[in-house]
Amino acid sequence: MKYLSEFRNSEISKGLIEEINRITEHNWTIMEICGGQTHSIMRYGLDQLLPVKIELIHGPGCPVCVTSLELVDKALDIASRSDVIFTSYGDMLRVPGSSGDLFSVKASGGDIRVVYSPLDALQIAQNNPDKQVVFFAIGFETTAPANAMSVVQADALGLDNYSILVSHVRVPPAMHAILSSPYNRVNGFLAAGHVCAVMGYWEYPPIAERYKVPIVVTGFEPLDILRSVIMVVRQLENNTYEVENGYSRIVSFDGNISAQKMINQVYLNCDRKWRGIGLIPNSGWCLRPEYQQYDAELRFGVQYIDPEESPLCISGTILQGLKKPIDCPAFGVECTPSTPLGATMVSSEGACAAYFQYSYNNQTTV
């Protein structure tokens, strides 16, 4: 099966959209909580094709966007040290900290390298024994197993020049936070497909039950998203609130057990600050005590950095789905992809960047 073409088939898409139109009787608000899905929705203009009764809102699913300002500032501090090689996924390089970003640290002489995997960072550490190599370990559950594995391998190799700056966030606590908010408008969820590929979806039935919201595990191609919208809307129209798997070619209920074992070996749950949202209890992963020598915050003594957020940026309300990017007075004016105020504009998966990139005159049209 050639997923690049077959899951983007326009004829099948039309059929799915017709079905959505046929079954939708009431107004519904559906949230996706994955930056990759936000990107896909905007890139293919899926929100343009849905009936006006269905509103798609973009939750805090972009790991770059939700990395707290304090962690970005800690990264800038560490990266500017002359004995450090700072490694990161590419998208983090443009995220603004309190003053500057990793690109500007690089321009000032910092050794900052884009990697595609933490195992590349491990290799750099092995090749540069006289330098401290730090990997910016951001991401949801999707990236956690590989990041954990890099720590285990560093330990096995006895590497004392490798550490990770941990910024892992977990999806279920974020869903709890959104659904328990007095301003919550979400009727149903599209659950993140790759997160569920790792974790399975056994964590979601209690959420569906407690808040009476249907949750459908969703992939990333246009047909995946449209099909999951059908599944959510069918449940909403029938007043059911179950967890369904709309990405069964990749995701199983239990998920990837080996990956979860790796995560549990290295991490434990901890509180985590989400940029623009604030502290969500138990929503992050931190290194277990037995691996704390690989914690870059401790190694470089940056744990006390605690900056304040910009007053202009409303990315927090956008990440919670309470406002859209076009509701922000700075959107497209002071805040653009070239001059981002907050992370939702910096990352290509951020709601503001996706909106700016793909919307016609900043409004969707057909």
Add this chain to the structure above:
Amino acid sequence: MEGANCPIPNKHNEQIILGHGSGGKLTQDLIRDFFFPSFENQILAGFNDSGIIEWGNLSEEYQNCIHRIAISTDNHVVWPLFFRGGDIGRLSICGTVNDLAMVGAIPLYLTAGFILEEGLSIHTLENIIASMKDAALEAGIEIIAGDTKVVEKGKADCIYINTSGFGVIRDNIDISGANAKPGDKVLVSGTIGDHGIAVLEARGELGFVSDIHSDISPLNELVSNILNVSKNVHSMRDPTRGGLATALNEIAKQSNVCIEIDEIYIPVNPAVNSACEMLGFDPLYIANEGKMIIIVAPQDTDVVIDCLHSHKYGKDAAIIGEVTAEPAGKLLMRTSIGSRRVVTTLSGELLPRIC
């Protein structure tokens, strides 16, 4: 024996040393032994501080092009130096030749300036020069002036090359990014994204191997063929850094028109598509070095596309869209599933998506 003074320096046949950039004997040896034999022509053989073009020595047709000349310059810092389908040498020639061709100029002469890093292998330099010679021959241009400097080890990435070029423009040619008109058709000469992905793969960062080749090619002959069959080509551009999307946005803004393209008609090599999907890149923004955009009046679309298909550098050409009036300054794309969205200019560095 040269006399009772300091001994003459060793020839240094293996590596570039600082002395090769001193302007003295080592520099002259480098030029005479490596550059001149490959770039051999009468103007260069004058060995003066400047290359002198005798206007009367040009063909009569070119002599008559006295109202407009085109001049372009380009710096080449690509890394690695060699990759599947090309190298920095070929790129340095084709990049400037194509910039001239895109305004309808006939490229005639180039200059070449080199910044060499101390320690650069002479063998590597020879290979680069040989590649430049081949590209110059294919493009039908001569390199008539040059310069060489050497910097200390660590101050350059082996070699940087600047080429500047000069071409003549016939009086009846009026091609500009500002000339696109509503109703014009938008064509692309072949598959997009090949060069950028080939270079990324050559860096060894991608974690996979493929058969993707860079598309570095001189397009001046293809342009000449197109302009012979159509007097109604309005704009041309080669979508280098920033890719197809950025180049089309530039034209839309310059001409104050809207350009609408159809995603399903944009030719992309399946291997490039797969690489982009894996890495989170969009082929629309990946660099090309042997492709061109042609914006032509609708009545000449068929003859131009036939002309493209009959040339080795245009065999995968396609009609991908058209020019409309509104919204002015925007590039829109009809997606593969039938929706319509704005395609913006590349903003900053092209970064892969992480998740």
